[in-house]
Amino acid sequence: MxxxxxxxxxxxxxxxxxxxxxxxxxFEQVSLVDALGRVAATDIAAIENLPPFSRSTVDGFAVRSADTFGASEAAPSLFTIVGEVLMGQPTDIELRPGQAATIPTGGMLPAGADAVVMLEYAEQPDPHSLLISKMIAPGENVVVKGEDIAYGSIILRRGQKITPAHIGVLAASGVTYVPVRxxxxxxxxxxxxxxxxxxxxxxxxxxxxxxxxxxxxxxxxxxxxxxxxxxxxxxxxxxxxxxxxxxxxxxxxxxxxxxxxxxxxxxxxxxxxxxxxxxxxxxxxxxxxxxxxxxxxxxxxxxxxxxxxxxxxxxxxxxxxxxxxxxSGQKNTFQRTRVTARLNRNVASSPGRDDFIGVRLIKEGANNKAAPIFGKSGLIRLMAESDGIMHIPADKSGVYEGEAVEVLLLYDAD
Amino acid sequence: MxxxxxxxxxxxxxxxxxxxxxxxxxFEQVSLVDALGRVAATDIAAIENLPPFSRSTVDGFAVRSADTFGASEAAPSLFTIVGEVLMGQPTDIELRPGQAATIPTGGMLPAGADAVVMLEYAEQPDPHSLLISKMIAPGENVVVKGEDIAYGSIILRRGQKITPAHIGVLAASGVTYVPVRxxxxxxxxxxxxxxxxxxxxxxxxxxxxxxxxxxxxxxxxxxxxxxxxxxxxxxxxxxxxxxxxxxxxxxxxxxxxxxxxxxxxxxxxxxxxxxxxxxxxxxxxxxxxxxxxxxxxxxxxxxxxxxxxxxxxxxxxxxxxxxxxxxSGQKNTFQRTRVTARLNRNVASSPGRDDFIGVRLIKEGANNKAAPIFGKSGLIRLMAESDGIMHIPADKSGVYEGEAVEVLLLYDAD
Structure with missing residues (x-):
């Protein structure tokens, strides 16, 4: 042959x-801290809600939003403060109409409440009373239980390469072991x-x-x-x-x-x-x-x-x-290792053949310029000097200066 | 405070x-196979020439190029074959005017020779004679000793993150341990x-x-x-x-x-x-x-x-x-984890503040389209759904649909 x-x-x-x-x-099971860069072997569904309870996103007062209907600087709504939500603690407060509770950022929303008023829109004439001078929408300054990740929703798909953000989502759901390829x-x-x-x-x-x-x-x-x-x-x-x-x-x-x-x-x-x-x-x-x-x-x-x-x-x-x-059962995700660049000179190529030429990339504002590196075929130094490889597809007979080309980055050296 | x-x-x-x-x-010393992704702690100079001897890049005949002067189809030059270079072996052949030696791809060029003629341009009227019907330039089909990497030249610079190509260059120079941070x-x-x-x-x-x-x-x-x-x-x-x-x-x-x-x-x-x-x-x-x-x-x-x-x-x-x-003493290399993309909608921003918004990247021919992912601030799911982060610099009050933006890829998930 x-x-x-x-x-x-x-x-x-x-x-x-x-x-x-x-x-x-x-597949095999690995602990969460070893899962970075591995390929998920199955879909993983959330086994908890995130957040596990409705939380405040600001320091302020939990209220029933309907009670602020019509509130304004001229005619504020009056509330009775019935208690305080503590950070990291459950609360058994249950708000009835006209009632409010002090709440910190991240605190658990009491039963009955559906919104939080920020400190700057509230005034305390005395320690047990509150005047609110603005109408508050339902859900304002609140992340509802399960709003980030709902119980049962898919948080990692089979075939995905596991990134730091996936690790975060898995940690948030209490997943300690991950099935990977x-x-x-x-x-x-x-x-x-x-x-x-x-x-x-x-x-x-x-x-x-x-x-x-x-x-x-x-x-x-x-x-x-x-x-x-x-x-x-x-x-x-x-x-x-x-x-x-x-x-x-x-x-x-x-x-x-x-x-x-x-x-x-x-x-x-x-x-x-x-x-x-x-x-x-x-x-x-x-x-x-x-x-x-x-x-x-x-x-x-x-x-x-x-x-x-x-x-x-x-x-x-x-x-x-x-x-x-x-x-490894990896799904085709967005090709992150490609950039678009404009050639700094003409390059010839043979039609019917896919050509790959090492290039250095030069940053010019938001754009990249590609400078082909030429030399006798097979010199390994050329590759070490390259930032990536330019691809001239088989149906082209060359690329002109200024034309956009795809540069394949063989590995991430950043 | x-x-x-x-x-x-x-x-x-x-x-x-x-x-x-x-x-x-x-710094510490690691063996070459463990050096991938580490940061070089010193410049490393080649301690050998690559190739260590002048080599042929084709299967053919080693000759003195001057002997082919004036050769043509009509008037080929005549050579005497004085020996055969074997793969992986030294050769003690020394070509004198009018002499040639058989040589394989990668074979060591004999003393006196400065070029190699490919098989298709040579004819053997008998086992000891050769007719060459084409003028051959000095250096043709030859990689000269040290042409790829010269003894003493810098093959890895301090502060470089070591890539597979660097590993290749180091292996080629016989470097078995690498000083890294x-x-x-x-x-x-x-x-x-x-x-x-x-x-x-x-x-x-x-x-x-x-x-x-x-x-x-x-x-x-x-x-x-x-x-x-x-x-x-x-x-x-x-x-x-x-x-x-x-x-x-x-x-x-x-x-x-x-x-x-x-x-x-x-x-x-x-x-x-x-x-x-x-x-x-x-x-x-x-x-x-x-x-x-x-x-x-x-x-x-x-x-x-x-x-x-x-x-x-x-x-x-x-x-x-x-x-x-x-x-880690890492030099600023080309930022590989950025791509340029065009926005698929208008996005507002506050001047005087650098905004970072998660985007999904959609490939459209050689270009990328960026689709911002919106949601309540702090939802981790948003980040897991993003391909990267779009940066709106502090001096802008927003970006229009179709405008080019830089997308920072937080990690390579390819």
């Missing part, structure tokens, strides 16, 4: 989506006769195994549990055995390196040999990242990524990330 | 910057007579301690090491003791809750009592978040945040986050 047929990026994404839709990893277990196998690990000296002709570290960090940032299986070389048998083991002990296997024709043949042969359906595509029409392989072995997705670090990371963002999201 | 003077948001940020500039936490240790103290923890039943008049969980998750997401000190109530002495202990054992203390006038007095009195300079501001002109307190106690920053969860999180993003960045 020396020559391979490139398929469009979109088709590659569709094949992955078709294979992995519904193939969601198992297990982390997606990814094995990374490095191949390539020229590779050595980072902690040994490099001999002539050898280079370091960069990809398993860079990809490992990328996948870790997406919430995966990464096993770096090390560098496999020498024989097809050894590679086949390593892949077979990785495929049964992990949710996904990523083979890194092996950009030579021989190494690609190795990968294709091993994936096809391990189980059905084997290799599903080999080669996609994008730059960088053309010699990408994808297959399924007995339900486990296997990626064969190109050896150049930049190509490997670009393909990971386009194909491995959606696969991780599908495996 | 019942009434307080509000200062503008910008002034509050300047006071914090002035107090904390240079107050950077100590310690995580910023933050203590969260909850106050408020009405608060109970999330694992106990709520009695009438009480509500759950939401903020210490929501804020704890927010700070954890920024790389902090968070200690939830629990709920302190009852007496000023108990609160004072808890604050004194937290201030000496942590880099920063955040006091949550206590939105009542009495609780604020407590906080101010304790900060002023603990050491110089004490409270530096009390009250900022933003909504939500007005009753915010900031002080310094013997070099430790202390924040008193408002009790409403939404206000506490908004203030955290505007004031606590810059403080964390200063303490």
């Amino acid at each position: 020396d020559f391979f047929q490139c398929i469009p990026l979109r088709e590659a994404q569709e094949i992955i989506a078709k294979e992995l839709t519904g193939a969601i990893v198992a 297990q982390p997606v277990k990814v094995a990374i196998i490095s191949t390539g006769d020229e590779l050595v690990d980072i902690d040994v000296p490099v001999k002539a002709g050898q280079i370091r195994d960069v990809n398993s570290y860079a990809l490992g960090a990328l996948f870790t940032g997406w919430g995966c549990q990464v096993t770096r299986m090390g560098i496999v070389r020498d024989s097809f048998e050894q590679f086949y055995r390593a892949l077979a083991e990785a495929a049964v002990t992990h949710h996904m296997v990523v083979i890194s390196g092996g950009s030579s024709v021989g190494a690609r043949d190795f990968t294709v042969k091993a994936i096809d040999g391990l189980g059905a359906p084997g290799v599903l595509f080999h080669g996609i029409a994008i730059k960088p990242g053309k010699p990408t392989i994808f297959g399924m072995v007995e339900g486990t997705p296997i990626f064969g990524l190109p050896g150049h670090p930049v190509a490997a990371m670009t393909v990971s963002d386009q194909l491995v990330k959606p696969a991780v999201r599908l495996l | 019942d009434f307080f003077q509000c200062i503008p948001l910008r002034e509050a940020q300047e006071i914090i910057a002035k107090e904390l500039t240079g107050a950077i936490v100590a 310690q995580p910023v240790k933050v203590a969260i103290i909850s106050t408020g007579d009405e608060l109970v923890d999330i694992d106990v039943p709520v009695k009438a008049g009480q509500i759950r301690d939401v903020n210490s969980y929501a804020l704890g998750a927010l700070f954890t997401g920024w790389g902090c090491q968070v200690t939830r000190m629990g709920i302190v109530r009852d007496s000023f002495e108990q609160f004072y003791r808890a604050l004194a202990e937290a201030a000496v054992t942590h880099h920063m203390v955040v006091i949550s809750g206590g939105s009542s006038v009495g609780a604020r007095d407590f906080t101010v009195k304790a900060i002023d009592g603990l050491g110089a300079p004490g409270v530096l501001f009390h009250g900022i002109a933003i909504k939500p978040g007005k009753p915010t307190i900031f002080g310094m106690v013997e070099g430790t920053p202390i924040f008193g945040l408002p009790g409403h969860p939404v206000a506490a999180m908004t203030v955290s993003d505007q004031l606590v986050k810059p403080a964390v960045r200063l303490l």
Whole structure:
């Protein structure tokens, strides 16, 4: 299989989506403080009202709003103060017509009351009396029991990645354990006769195994549990055995390196040999990242990524990330890692191919300017200097200076 | 101190910057696989060239480019093949004029060679001869030793948050341990007579301690090491003791809750009592978040945040986050967590005050539309429903439908 047929990026994404839709990893229970960034495994309904009782939002006097009907500076309404609500305490006060109670911010609204008058609109001619010089609407300065979160309402949806605000909502409802998806277990196998690990000296002709570290960090940032299986070389048998083991002990296997024709043949042969359906595509029409392989072995997705670090990371963002999201049952939420920017120069591109070019982003007022970073393909430094990756879709032959482009931010470095 | 003077948001940020500039936490060494998301404590220079030798980027033949001068389809240049470069192996081949060597992608360029001819432009009349029908430029299909990363060049700058691409660059240079800043240790103290923890039943008049969980998750997401000190109530002495202990054992203390006038007095009195300079501001002109307190106690920053969860999180993003960045020595990088969007309706605002309003973001082609989420102030659900927070600066009296606004994304939930 020396020559391979490139398929469009979109088709590659569709094949992955078709294979992995519904193939969601198992769930586990974690305590609320460990739930940040995890993916909710079920819908969670509120088991309490928030607030659990109607509360005042100001310091003032609880009243029956109807009793202030017609009140004005000229003709204030008169009330009798029948008691005081204390912070953090229940109250057994029950307001009857013409009665009021002192209440602090956050205090529990007494029975009968439906509004709170702020201190500045009330006057106390004596400690037991109150004059209110303004009409008060029902519900004024009050948050009603269950108004924030009603008992039984859904506070976290299955497939949502849990944010600090979700943690707050769960805490507010007294949820101490959360069912979440297990982390997606990814094995990374490095191949390539020229590779050595980072902690040994490099001999002539050898280079370091960069990809398993860079990809490992990328996948870790997406919430995966990464096993770096090390560098496999020498024989097809050894590679086949390593892949077979990785495929049964992990949710996904990523083979890194092996950009030579021989190494690609190795990968294709091993994936096809391990189980059905084997290799599903080999080669996609994008730059960088053309010699990408994808297959399924007995339900486990296997990626064969190109050896150049930049190509490997670009393909990971386009194909491995959606696969991780599908495996963890993550819903498509708003893509937060994209920004719109205007190009600072013309950039050419080949129609029929999706191009990805590293850019630096320059802030100009409320807008972003994108400055493409050029250099020989495969230089990893280019990626470290980039703020993000500009995407030129397959149906365009280039982008002009000043035109708006989408910039994909591979990770949040803020 | 019942009434307080509000200062503008910008002034509050300047006071914090002035107090904390240079107050950077100590460093520690972590192994490369644990360095993701940490802040580099020093510049790191490459201790090796990348690539460590000049490499071919294609499968082909290494040649001296000058030997192809004048070559064409009609008059190809003739070469003698003197050997084969093997993948991952040093080579002792030395090309003399008219000589070529077989070389694989990634193979080490032999001495004398300065370019590689791709297979498709070469013809082998016999196993030892080669005809090249095209002029080859010096450096063609070659990455020169040190071209990606030169020995001694800076590959990671002090103050950078380490991304997967940085991990790749460090791996490429054989850096196995990285000096990084310690995580910023933050203590969260909850106050408020009405608060109970999330694992106990709520009695009438009480509500759950939401903020210490929501804020704890927010700070954890920024790389902090968070200690939830629990709920302190009852007496000023108990609160004072808890604050004194937290201030000496942590880099920063955040006091949550206590939105009542009495609780604020407590906080101010304790900060002023603990050491110089004490409270530096009390009250900022933003909504939500007005009753915010900031002080310094013997070099430790202390924040008193408002009790409403939404206000506490908004203030955290505007004031606590810059403080964390200063303490961890983080450089101002491109703000990745902002997007530009167009409003889908008119929104009014008070001049002289910075307003922050939760919005949902709706993707429309390459643009974002922002739909403000309105509701009674302080409803935490509003924040969980928001994709981000829209900022209306103090010098504006509102924003019109269709106008562009900056949306701050509090955390990356993608």
